[in-house]
Amino acid sequence: MPKRVAIIDIGSNSARVVIYHRTSRFGFHLIAQKKAAVRISEGSFDNNGILQENAIERTIEALHTFKSIISDYKARKTIIVATAAVRNAPNRDTFIQRVRKELGLKIKVIDGNKEAFFGAVAATNLLPLKSTAITVDIGGGSTDIALIEDNKVIDTLSIKIGTITIKELFFDKQKPLSKTKEYINSLLEDIPEKFQQATEVIAIGGVLRAVAKSIIMHSNYSYSKIHAFNYQYSDYAEHIASIIDAKDSKELNTLWIKPGRYDTIREGLLIFTMLLKKLGIQSVLTSGVGVREGVFLHDMLRGVGGLFPKDLNPSVVSIIDRLDMIQQPKAPRIAIMRTLFNTLKGELKNREEYLKLLKDAVKISDCGKTLTIYDEHKHTYYIAMQELNWQYTHQEMLLIAAILRSTGEKLLYKTLQKEHQKILPGKKVLRWLAFIYTLSNRLSSYSLKNRYSFHFEDKVLTIKSNSPLYLFEQDLKNLELPEDIVIRVANRY
Amino acid sequence: MPKRVAIIDIGSNSARVVIYHRTSRFGFHLIAQKKAAVRISEGSFDNNGILQENAIERTIEALHTFKSIISDYKARKTIIVATAAVRNAPNRDTFIQRVRKELGLKIKVIDGNKEAFFGAVAATNLLPLKSTAITVDIGGGSTDIALIEDNKVIDTLSIKIGTITIKELFFDKQKPLSKTKEYINSLLEDIPEKFQQATEVIAIGGVLRAVAKSIIMHSNYSYSKIHAFNYQYSDYAEHIASIIDAKDSKELNTLWIKPGRYDTIREGLLIFTMLLKKLGIQSVLTSGVGVREGVFLHDMLRGVGGLFPKDLNPSVVSIIDRLDMIQQPKAPRIAIMRTLFNTLKGELKNREEYLKLLKDAVKISDCGKTLTIYDEHKHTYYIAMQELNWQYTHQEMLLIAAILRSTGEKLLYKTLQKEHQKILPGKKVLRWLAFIYTLSNRLSSYSLKNRYSFHFEDKVLTIKSNSPLYLFEQDLKNLELPEDIVIRVANRY
Numbered sequence: 001m002p003k004r005v006a007i008i009d010i011g012s013n014s015a016r017v018v019i020y021h022r023t024s025r026f027g028f029h030l031i032a033q034k035k036a037a038v039r040i041s042e043g044s045f046d047n048n049g050i051l052q053e054n055a056i057e058r059t060i061e062a063l064h065t066f067k068s069i070i071s072d073y074k075a076r077k078t079i080i081v082a083t084a085a086v087r088n089a090p091n092r093d094t095f096i097q098r099v100r101k102e103l104g105l106k107i108k109v110i111d112g113n114k115e116a117f118f119g120a121v122a123a124t125n126l127l128p129l130k131s132t133a134i135t136v137d138i139g140g141g142s143t144d145i146a147l148i149e150d151n152k153v154i155d156t157l158s159i160k161i162g163t164i165t166i167k168e169l170f171f172d173k174q175k176p177l178s179k180t181k182e183y184i185n186s187l188l189e190d191i192p193e194k195f196q197q198a199t200e201v202i203a204i205g206g207v208l209r210a211v212a213k214s215i216i217m218h219s220n221y222s223y224s225k226i227h228a229f230n231y232q233y234s235d236y237a238e239h240i241a242s243i244i245d246a247k248d249s250k251e252l253n254t255l256w257i258k259p260g261r262y263d264t265i266r267e268g269l270l271i272f273t274m275l276l277k278k279l280g281i282q283s284v285l286t287s288g289v290g291v292r293e294g295v296f297l298h299d300m301l302r303g304v305g306g307l308f309p310k311d312l313n314p315s316v317v318s319i320i321d322r323l324d325m326i327q328q329p330k331a332p333r334i335a336i337m338r339t340l341f342n343t344l345k346g347e348l349k350n351r352e353e354y355l356k357l358l359k360d361a362v363k364i365s366d367c368g369k370t371l372t373i374y375d376e377h378k379h380t381y382y383i384a385m386q387e388l389n390w391q392y393t394h395q396e397m398l399l400i401a402a403i404l405r406s407t408g409e410k411l412l413y414k415t416l417q418k419e420h421q422k423i424l425p426g427k428k429v430l431r432w433l434a435f436i437y438t439l440s441n442r443l444s445s446y447s448l449k450n451r452y453s454f455h456f457e458d459k460v461l462t463i464k465s466n467s468p469l470y471l472f473e474q475d476l477k478n479l480e481l482p483e484d485i486v487i488r489v490a491n492r493y
Numbered sequence: 494m495p496k497r498v499a500i501i502d503i504g505s506n507s508a509r510v511v512i513y514h515r516t517s518r519f520g521f522h523l524i525a526q527k528k529a530a531v532r533i534s535e536g537s538f539d540n541n542g543i544l545q546e547n548a549i550e551r552t553i554e555a556l557h558t559f560k561s562i563i564s565d566y567k568a569r570k571t572i573i574v575a576t577a578a579v580r581n582a583p584n585r586d587t588f589i590q591r592v593r594k595e596l597g598l599k600i601k602v603i604d605g606n607k608e609a610f611f612g613a614v615a616a617t618n619l620l621p622l623k624s625t626a627i628t629v630d631i632g633g634g635s636t637d638i639a640l641i642e643d644n645k646v647i648d649t650l651s652i653k654i655g656t657i658t659i660k661e662l663f664f665d666k667q668k669p670l671s672k673t674k675e676y677i678n679s680l681l682e683d684i685p686e687k688f689q690q691a692t693e694v695i696a697i698g699g700v701l702r703a704v705a706k707s708i709i710m711h712s713n714y715s716y717s718k719i720h721a722f723n724y725q726y727s728d729y730a731e732h733i734a735s736i737i738d739a740k741d742s743k744e745l746n747t748l749w750i751k752p753g754r755y756d757t758i759r760e761g762l763l764i765f766t767m768l769l770k771k772l773g774i775q776s777v778l779t780s781g782v783g784v785r786e787g788v789f790l791h792d793m794l795r796g797v798g799g800l801f802p803k804d805l806n807p808s809v810v811s812i813i814d815r816l817d818m819i820q821q822p823k824a825p826r827i828a829i830m831r832t833l834f835n836t837l838k839g840e841l842k843n844r845e846e847y848l849k850l851l852k853d854a855v856k857i858s859d860c861g862k863t864l865t866i867y868d869e870h871k872h873t874y875y876i877a878m879q880e881l882n883w884q885y886t887h888q889e890m891l892l893i894a895a896i897l898r899s900t901g902e903k904l905l906y907k908t909l910q911k912e913h914q915k916i917l918p919g920k921k922v923l924r925w926l927a928f929i930y931t932l933s934n935r936l937s938s939y940s941l942k943n944r945y946s947f948h949f950e951d952k953v954l955t956i957k958s959n960s961p962l963y964l965f966e967q968d969l970k971n972l973e974l975p976e977d978i979v980i981r982v983a984n985r986y
Contacts, residue, residue, distance in 0.1 A: 021818065031819055031862055034938075036964055061963040068940040072821060322818055322863055325514065326524055328565060369524055370815055372879050382875060386865050445527075447561040470554040471529055 001300055002076035004031070007292050008066055010107070012041040012085040012140040012164065015059060017066040019073050020296050023321030026308055028300065032073055036062035041085035041140075045168060051089045056098070063103055079295055080107045083115060084141035084162070112158020116144035118294030119204045119287075124151045125297050125308055126289050126390040127202060127228060134198035136275060137205045137290060138268045140164035143275070147195050148202075151307060155194065161187050163207060166267035184271055188278045200283040201276060204290045207268030210261050212286035215239065217256040222420045223394050227288030230393070233276050244269050288389070315390040316360050323367040323383060332448040333362050337440035343454040344461075347432045347482070354433060357396060361403040361437055368404075381405035381413075395423050399433070406434035408442055408479045431482035439479070446471055464490035494793055495569035497524070500785050501559055503600070505534040505578040505633040505657065508552060510559040512566050513789050516814030519801055521793065525566055529555035534578035534633075538661060544582045549591070556596055572788055573600045576608060577634035577655070605651020609637035611787030612697045612780075617644045618790050618801055619782050619883040620695060620721060627691035629768060630698045630783060631761045633657040636768070640688050641695075644800055648687065654680050656700060659760035677764060681771045693776040694769060697783045700761030703754050705779040708732065710749040715913045716887050720781030723886070726769050737762050781882070808883040809853050816860040816876060825941040826855050830933035836947040836954075840925045840975070847926060850889055854896040854930055861897075874898035874906075888916050892926070899927030901935055901972045924975035932972070939964055957983035 001022065008017045019032040038059040043052040070078055086092050087109050096107045110118070119137045123129065123146075135146045141162040147154040161184060170180040203212065212229045215221070215236050221229070233240075239255070246252045249262040257265055276282075301307060308314050341355055348354055368380030384401040392400070398420050405413040411434040417424060424430065443452055446469070455462040463469075469489055476487065494515065501510045512525040531552040536545040563571055579585050580602050589600045603611070612630045616622065616639075628639045634655040640647040654677060663673040696705065705722045708714070708729050714722070726733075732748070739745045742755040750758055769775075794800060801807050834848055841847055861873030877894040885893070891913050898906040904927040910917060917923065936945055939962070948955040956962075962982055969980065 023818075029818070029863075030866055033866060034964070037967060058963070061961070065939050065964045068942065069938070072941045073819075323816075325516075325522070325815055326566075370522075371876060373523055373526060379879070383864060386872070445562070446558050448565045449561065468554070470551070471527070471558045474530060 004073060004075035004077075005296060005299065006066075006070040006073075006075040006078040007295050008063070008078065008080040008105075009292055009295075010038075010040060010059065010080070010082040010086060012083075013037065013039055015040070015062050015066070016292070017069060018292055018296075019070065019075050022300065023318050026312055026314060027318040027321040028296070028314065029318050029322060032069060034066065034069060036065070038062050044085070044089060045164075048090065049088050050091050051086070051095055056095055059095075060099065060102060063099060063105060067103055067105065077299075078105065079299065080105055081291070081295055082107050082109050083291075084112075084139060087111065088141060112142040112144045112160075113156040115139070115142070115291055116146040116156035116158060117153055118291045118298060119144065120146035120148055120153045120156070120202075121294035121298050121306060122289040122291070123202045123204065123287055124148055124153070124306075125301070125314070126293065127285060127287055128391055128393045128396070129202070129285075130200045130283075132198045133200045133202050133285070134195055134279065134281070135202040135204055135287075136208070136272065138162060138207050138271055139205065140264070143271055145191075145195065145275075147198060149197075155192070157191065157195065159187050159190070161271060163264035163267040163271075166270065167263060171267060180270065181274065184274050185278075188275060191278060196279050198279065198281060200285055201279070201281050202285050202287050203272075204287045207261075207265055208272065208284075208286060209288065210257055210265055211240065211243065211269060211272075214243065214256040221422075223398065223423055225288075225389075225394065225397070226286055227389055228392065228394055228397070229286040231284050231286075233273075233282045233284055237273070240269055240273060244273070313360060313391050315388050315392070316363050319364050319367055319383060319387050323370050324364070325370045326366040328366065328448065330363050333365075333440065333444040334359055336444050336452055337362055337436060339452065340436050340440050340454055343456050344432065344436060346456075348429060354429075357400050358403065358433060358437055361400050362441070365404060365437075365441060377405055377407050395425075398424055399430075402430055403433050403437045406438055408438040408475075411435055411438065411480045411482060428483070435480075435482040442475065442479070443472065459485045460488055461485055462488045462490050497566060497568035497570075498789060498792065499559075499563045499566075499568040499571040500788050501556070501571065501573040501598075502785055502788075503531075503533060503552065503573070503575040503579060505576075506530065506532055508533070508555050508559070509785070510562060511785055511789075512563065512568050515793065516811050519805055519807060520811040520814040521789070521807065522811050522815060525562060527559065527562060529558070531555050537578070537582060538657075541583065542581050543584050544579070544588055549588055552588075553592065553595060556592060556598060560596055560598065570792075571598065572792065573598055574784070574788055575600050575602050576784070577605075577632060580604065581634060605635040605637045605653075606649040608632070608635070608784055609639040609649035609651060610646055611784045611791060612637065613639035613641055613646045613649070613695075614787035614791050614799060615782040615784070616695045616697070616780055617641055617646070617799075618794070618807070619786065620778060620780055621884055621886045621889070622695070622778075623693045623776075625691045626693045626695050626778070627688055627772065627774070628695040628697055628780075629701070629765065631655060631700050631764055632698065633757070636764055638684075638688065638768075640691060642690075648685070650684065650688065652680050652683070654764060656757035656760040656764075659763065660756060664760060673763065674767065677767050678771075681768060684771060689772050691772065691774060693778055694772070694774050695778050695780050696765075697780045700754075700758055701765065701777075701779060702781065703750055703758055704733065704736065704762060704765075707736065707749040714915075716891065716916055718781075718882075718887065718890070719779055720882055721885065721887055721890070722779040724777050724779075726766075726775045726777055730766075733762055733766060737766070806853060806884050808881050808885070809856050812857050812860055812876060812880050816863050817857070818863045819859040821859065821941065823856050826858075826933065826937040827852055829937050829945055830855055830929060832945065833929050833933050833947055836949050837925065837929060839949075841922060847922075850893050851896065851926060851930055854893050855934070858897060858930075858934060870898055870900050888918075891917055892923075895923055896926050896930045899931055901931040901968075904928055904931065904973045904975060921976070928973075928975040935968065935972070936965065952978045953981055954978055955981045955983050 004021050006019045014035050015038045016035045021029045021031045023029055040055045040059045042055045044050055099105050099107055120135045123135050133148045137144045139162045143159045146156045209226050212226050216224055218239050243255050244266045249259040252262055367383050368376035371379040381401055381404050384404050388397045402416050411431045451466045453464045497514050499512045507528050508531045509528045514522050514524045516522055533548045533552045535548045592598050592600055613628045616628050626641045630637045632655045636652045639649045702719050705719050708724055709717055711732050736748050737759045742752040745755055860876050861869035864872040874894055874897050877897050881890045895909050904924045944959045946957045
């Protein structure tokens with residue numbers, strides 16, 4: 001696979017190009033994105049789905065620009081997918097041929113099951129999934145779902161209702177809501193029983209991202225990140241109902257839905273709520289990624305069964321690849337940190353899951369230095385807040401960021417702790433994690449070859465080292481303690 | 494020269510190691526720094542300058558740790574310099590031999606003239622100097638000055654008074670201030686006349702950094718960066734006098750001087766003010782860099798006459814080396830920007846100096862993308878605010894940052910403009926610069942091969958391109974204009 005790969009997707013409303021840079025075997029980073037509102041399906045509904053000449057012209061013009069962008073970024077591979085609008089057009093082959101001839105680009109038309117599959121590939125690799133989950137992607141002409149068990153895609157299904165279908169068949173014709181529901185229900189009937197095993201819905205696509213955004217605003221949720229935003233449907237059933245019932249885009253605006261969404265959000269949410277009811281699922285995990293990411297990852301991870309290796313977080317890998325110019329081995333630091341964690345974990349109720357987060361924090365802890373070593377913790381924190389996206393829950397993202405923001409002098413970053421106190425664990429946990437992180441980081445800053453052992457008893461932490469710690473002793477006075485404990489250096493300089 | 498170089502300097506109070514990473518031929522970045530308060534001269538004043546055993550032990554212990562840090566960072570070259578405390582010690586050779594034998598490290602003792610020279614090397618390469626300047630570095634045992642003309646070090650001088658000299662000989666013995674001044678004046682008499690040609694003093698070292706910090710706080714200067722902070726002595730003569738007259742460290746604290754400075758700041762400022770008077774200079778430019786940076790740069794720039802090439806800004810080079818993973822050629826973008834600048838510069842009173850800043854902005858404009866392409870302008874701005882340090886005035890640093898923070902949708906970043914309105918040019922200038930930057934950046938985002946020509950007349954900016962601009966036309970609606978002008982696309986899609 002080449003270093004840079006471009007993905008173009010042609011949807012009903014817009015065409016989009018994204019370019020990924022592979023930073024290493026399992027590291028990737030989005031370096032470019034451009035959207036063109038080509039509206040390829042414009043006028044086609046009144047013409048039996050036939051793509052119209054103007055719309056085709058616009059699309060080809062946009063593809064010309066995309067091609068030049070791809071060339072400017074030196075992406076060596078381009079994958080182009082087209083969904084429902086092209087798929088359902090009687091003149092699709094003429095369009096595809098023309099693109100091939102004029103631009104040398106080969107469009108791959110994918111069906112609803114493939115859409116569901118690619119969405120699921122993105123979800124399994126980039127979200128913290130429960131053991132059994134179902135992805136739901138509500139498009140213009142179809143609703144695509146996939147059943148995932150233990151990160152494997154078990155089955156997919158494409159149901160022939162979407163936002164545009166409902167709009168054209170019912171909403172635009174002012175048909176009664178009961179008729180619409182009847183129609184949707186009749187189609188949902190066909191969902192095989194096995195899809196109902198799932199305990200969580202993964203919400204993919206623009207409609208469900210918009211509703212997540214709306215719920216975040218409505219509920220004053222402190223962390224305004226859509227990816228991995230998790231909610232219980234029943235907590236917001238009323239709010240969602242009021243979006244569906246909204247009279248106009250002005251009313252939608254008061255519900256934190258952008259005016260441009262008026263034409264799709266009510267239809268989409270009607271399908272969504274009925275689907276949730278049918279599946280009997282309450283827990284919704286929002287995805288910031290979908291088909292495009294799935295297409296890219298499917299290609300990237302072909303050789304390894306379509307999944308990132310376990311114990312490898314793709315965000316962490318990518319951050320290190322891009323931003324750690326120090327390039328010191330992390331194993332010695334992690335070893336010190338692990339020993340210290342095992343000594344002190346009683347203070348953390350022996351919750352082993354913190355160890356993984358501490359490890360990831362240590363792995364990216366040098367990245368701030370690539371900006372500047374002065375206040376490096378602030379820069380590492382800044383990077384973490386932007387870029388810790390994949391596979392983490394919101395709590396995990398913020399917890400790693402909180403750890404990285406701490407310094408030996410100041411364990412708790414109060415601004416973050418206060419702002420996100422409903423998401424983060426309590427102060428005691430934050431202090432102890434920061435202490436383990438900063439103390440082990442500091443010890444390893446004098447030498448990566450030193451060996452340390454720790455002992456904690458009666459609130460006294462004894463540190464023993466195989467070589468004297470003159471500078472550490474000098475720096476000890478600048479070390480905040482997580483609570484009323486004492487640090488004793490066994491073999492003093 | 495190897496990729497990573499360590500510099501250790503051993504001063505009277507502390508020893509310090511810094512490690513520089515060379516990012517390219519002319520790019521460098523500080524990746525590590527450690528300070529040890531070894532106080533090598535402790536007790537030596539009462540013993541004819543002889544370094545005491547305890548102090549030597551501490552220093553050697555610290556050097557052991559420094560050596561291990563240097564090895565952990567894989568720095569392949571280490572330069573160790575020692576100044577007055579070691580230089581003036583009768584037992585210096587014993588100390589040097591011991592360090593050589595026990596640690597394999599070779600200490601280079603440098604005299605006051607060399608100190609002055611290295612400080613001047615740092616200043617000429619990293620500060621925006623006037624044509625004739627004089628560096629002043631007030632140390633413990635000497636005050637080192639260098640005359641610089643057109644970025645060349647013309648002459649150096651080391652005067653045998655420093656903060657510790659004055660303290661021991663006068664302040665500690667409660668001698669009258671008039672006697673102290675008499676003594677200082679007698680030594681300043683020897684300064685050759687040619688040093689008085691300079692029109693600006695470059696203030697190097699801890700004492701003069703501390704006074705800069707104090708003036709920044711005292712005057713509510715909005716940009717709290719010490720490096721390149723410029724002031725007129727007469728504006729703060731009273732403030733400086735009150736520091737010299739301070740009774741105790743508590744009083745100093747109210748003048749924004751840290752308690753630890755009490756023992757040196759009053760002595761240092763007495764020398765400084767008398768020196769300024771003697772030289773007849775008012776303008777002071779504060780340096781955040783000094784001997785260590787000079788030693789490194791002298792080594793790095795040996796092959797090119799000790800100076801960075803003209804038209805190359807070492808901050809810009811280093812930022813690109815570290816943080817531009819996009820690696821697109823910048824020449825096409827600069828070409829578009831220059832053409833646009835030349836078309837519109839009438840709105841900027843034809844001030845050509847803005848072109849250089851716009852160029853540097855374009856050069857680093859992709860760096861934010863290395864963090865994430867979402868809100869990339871914020872990340873590029875964040876990087877610029879940390880790392881645009883060398884050779885710029887404060888106005889230039891903030892102006893480039895303001896340009897980088899702008900987007901096509903929002904030309905003016907009001908937070909920055911308001912905060913630094915006393916340093917930055919007016920809003921009109923900011924808007925036009927941001928417009929030139931974002932418009933040319935946007936045009937080049939569709940294709941680096943397109944050629945554009947511009948024409949500006951009667952408030953109409955006409956853009957002509959050698960290939961149609963479908964996406965640009967679509968995006969035009971999101972473009973804020975600097976004032977009431979119209980954009981016309983000559984060859985519409």
